[in-house]
Amino acid sequence: MTGSAMQEPAYVLHRRPYRETSLLVDVFALNAGRITLVARGGHSAKSPLKAQLQPFQPLLLNWQGRGELKTLTQTDVRQGPVLRRTNALYSGLYINELLQRVLPVGDPHPELFANYIETLRALSEAQDIEPVLRRFEWAFAKAMGLGFQWSESTDTGRPVEPAGFYGYDPEQGIVAHPSDTTRLNGLRGDVLLALSEGDLESPVCRRLAKRVMRVLVDHLMQGRPLHSRSLFSHGRGESNES
Incomplete structure (x- = not known):
């Protein structure tokens, strides 16, 4: 793989020391997708890169x-939103970890990149972060080829019935006839239809959406733990939103 970039919009997902004075920096870039860069001298005491290469900071990179x-x-x-509150910061670290550990290297996702920018803005402003996370997880699933319609069962191709009960499987989506291997069962049709209309305010919709997205994200992670989830459960009394 060869290539270079000039003034490429990007965000730092994760960084770590490399050799004696450098950094390895995983970034999510508009046209390049997820790539890893060597920031030579970036780990030295006097390098300005330590302050510049921060998560959630809008950058233009060469x-x-x-x-x-x-x-x-x-x-x-460049100027961008600041995640000042604890739950917003933890949520940002959660979506960064998803991108860093699941996105294929060098696979461009410009639509997801735009969604990521909007998610950071929303996290910086919203008091209620749970709907923000659910919308990002949905966009991420779509980018990874696992998007589905809340209002349609994939095994029958028919609309969800309000009085019906359904299952969810990451590889299939919503199903009317769950099998023994279907990950979630007993999902209410009326709640699925409310979610298809964008309802992330009612408690019953939130609970169902969270259950589905937890299964979907675990499937994308292939059983590996998400370290950022522990921040929610151990951080200053914040509830686990992810």
């Missing part, structure tokens, strides 16, 4: 190199 590992050559910082 890089060059062959193979999957590129060399960062220029960083320009």
Whole structure:
């Protein structure tokens, strides 16, 4: 893989020390998708890159190199929303971990990139973060090829009936005839239809959407734990929204 970029919009997902004075930086970029950059000297005490290469910070990056590992050559910082509250910060770390650990390397997702920007803005403003997370998880599932319609059963191709009960499987979506291997069962049709209309306010819709998205995300993670989830359960009394 060869390539370079000039003034590419990007966000840092994760960074870690590399060799003696450098950083390895996983970024989500508009046109390049998820890639890993070497920030040479970025881990040294006097490097400005330590302050610049922060999660949730809008950046314009230049890089060059062959193979999957590129060399960062220029960083320009832009203004963006700030995640000041604890639950907003933890939520941002959660979606960053999803992107870093699930997105294929070098696979562009411009629509998801736009959704990520909107999610950061919403997290910086919203007091109620749960609907924000559910909408991002839905956009992420769609980008990964696992999107589905709340209002239609995939095994019959028929609309969901308000009085019916349904199942959910990550590979199939909503199903009218669950099997022994279907991950979730007993999902109320009226609630599924409310979710299809965007209802993430009523408690019953929130509970069902959270159950479905938890199963979907666990499927995408292939059984690996999400470290950011523990932040919600151990952080300053915040409820687990993810």
